[in-house]
Amino acid sequence: MRVLKFGGTSVANADNIKLVLAIIAQKAEKEPLAVVVSALSKVTDLLQLAASKAAQNDESFRDIVLEIEKKHLDTLKQLIPVSEQSALLSHIKRIINHLETLLDGCFLLGELSPRTSDTILSFGELLSSFIIAEALKQKLKNTNYKDSRELIKTNAVFGKATVNFELSNALIQNYFENNDAQVVLLPGFIAATEDGITTTLGRGGSDYTAAIFAGALSVDELEIWTDVNGMYTANPKLVKQAQPIATISYQEAMELSHFGAKVLYPPTIQPVLQKNIPIWIKNTFEPQAEGTLISNSVAANGTPVKGISHIDNITLITLEGSGMIGVAGSSKRLFEVLSNEKINVIFITQASSEHSICIGIQNSDAETAEIAINKAFEIEIAQNKVEPCIVEKNLCIIALVGENMKNHQGLSGRMFSTLGKNNVNIRAIAQGASERNISVVINERDVKKALNTLHENFFEENTKQLNLFVMGVGNVGEKFMEQIHQQKKFLKENLKINLRVVAVSNSKKMYFDEEGMSLKDWPSLLVNGEVSNAEAFVSRVKELNLRNSIFVDITANEKVAQLYEHFLKQNVAVVTCNKIACSSAYANYQNLKNLSRKYNAPFLFETNVGAGLPIIDTVKNLIASGDKVHKIQAVLSGSLNFIFNNFNENNPFDEVVKEAGIQGFTEPDPKIDLSGVDVARKILILIRESGYQMEIEDIENLSFLPEECMNTTNNDDFFKSLVTHASHFQQLLKEANEKEARLKFVAQFENGKANVGLQCIAKDHPFYNLEGKDNIVLFYTDRYVDQPLLIKGAGAGAAVTASGIFADVIRIGNV
Known part of the structure; x- marks a missing residue:
């Protein structure tokens, strides 16, 4: 025998229910089934909202009831032939009338007791299970419907009742022993006291209901059908690269489900754990997908981390003070206070000095906890032995989970290092002796970054x-x-x-x-x-x-x-x-x-100097290795080198400058290049990277441009001024030719002084044969005295500059 459970998204509407019916019919061909179903998607929320509004004397609860009624009537009409609808529609309307009567009572009394709340919330599963059972009978005549309240008995703690397993197991076993139906359809989430008063098993309790039946009947397998392909390595809504987990242990699944893995309600595992009944997490919308198998077997050589999970809306409360050191019972008093207020503690960490203890609770409990703790320790607070508790809200717990984590060293360090590199501040840390779980508290705004960073590190082959x-x-x-x-x-x-x-x-x-x-x-x-x-x-x-x-x-x-x-x-x-x-x-x-x-x-900023050339990186490595730069000589403007290499008697200066712009060698404003400002910035950056402190004003700029050119305010006027002063540029060329030299715009640094300017370079100088748009830099250092360190290559152009930027990006990726 097998137990199947279908969640709210699986039974959200008639189309989804048809998929469910097909899965049940296929499974029923092989063996008898017990099928547990949740309420239609969002109906439990609507019931809770209606009850709340009714208790607040808000008439709008009636609109919500109408919405609930329409949702169920529409679903039934799409699943049941018209000829058979009449009696079933009447039955649903009777149930809705009963619901409305209860809500009217809340409205008149202006209150909502836990007992009444449980009864109201039960209507979601009662309605859905009735409709699905009737629809299933159209496919499988040998289908029975059974109200779970007749089989699962609990105490009278409304909202999250405790199951009486001895009595419940006997009732379940007796019913199924005397039932020969191929499929028994049961509502999840709901149960009853021995006196027949409706109770609920907590939100997500339909999983628990299915596990109770599975445990009582010692079935071969329990299948939880949902809207994802199993349990994932992380929340796929936050981590797009998350992958389904093929196999996982009961303990790992409990850890992950406790820390927010929504596909499984944490108590689900308990009834099947002792009987070693495997649990399959399957996808209603992709029934052929493998899913996740939860069992006792854990591969010894499996991955150390099985999943990364988290809990949102956490508040961290810290109690600290010298009055706690060596004083027995401080922790007991703290937890007793929280227990009395029915506040669940999710996270605990305490320093070995006993000076402080830190706990994590839900944000919604923060105010109550703060008041209660401060009151309990008011004497110590008044005597300045203990500080008023520190409350930090809007935090999140991130947990690494894995059965094999205890066999691998360095996982904690790897986790903390990964988060630290992305500036995710860790507020608190907790790790049990079993080493199955490493938990950290971080700021809620960092949760997506943290999950993705950790997932990348532990699951994506270090991509x-x-x-x-x-x-x-x-x-x-x-x-x-x-x-x-x-x-x-x-x-x-x-x-x-x-x-x-x-x-x-x-x-x-x-x-x-x-x-x-x-x-x-x-x-x-x-x-x-x-x-x-x-x-x-x-x-x-x-x-x-x-x-x-x-x-x-x-x-x-x-x-x-x-x-x-x-x-x-x-x-x-x-x-x-x-x-x-x-x-x-x-x-x-x-x-x-x-x-x-x-x-x-x-x-x-490697491309600040020399485009794609490794000039800045070289300087950094020289300095880091203990060398000292004394002198720099350089041609640092690929655009100016291109201009003066192509400027001659047949190519007017202004035309060459325009061509440099067309080829992408100059800045959008070419005056930045020709004025020497760009070169001055570059040599300044090299000087600073060499370990010297200098300002741009300290660099002497020996401009070769006439003043009129410098004073222009737009490119059109600038080029006109170049034409106007064509003779000036021809004279500079003539003087260089007479000396059998070439014009180069040179940057220099020596003895704490720097300058940039146009120079006539003789044939025996390394700069003379610098062609095209190339740059060249000579570094004279403690290690490079007689022969300078020389770096030469293309220093301008869109492609080489882009490749330099790209190289910096890759450099970051390799860190």
């Missing part, structure tokens, strides 16, 4: 998901998006990095997709996005609070650079090619570096 928020999708940004699209599969398969672009933004529009946007459709998605707003962008990133978040700045905008501080404080890494932040006031540069360390949020 690290990076969530990118990209601001600036012009020439470089477009190439960056192309490179991500092209390499996404490679990164996931070879480096175990899963890249998701969650947001893109330009100066006009921004678009967010928490699940990660389509990389081939992002331009059209952005066009149809919302109006761009920097503050709103930051708020959305903060609100999403995703793990491994990276803000990618591909702009040259000062206001965007000012956002870095906000991101770093939220543990959001920053990758940028925007030089403004690192070349701003030294105090701001240092502050960003400090925030990066404090909040464990990488701040990478």
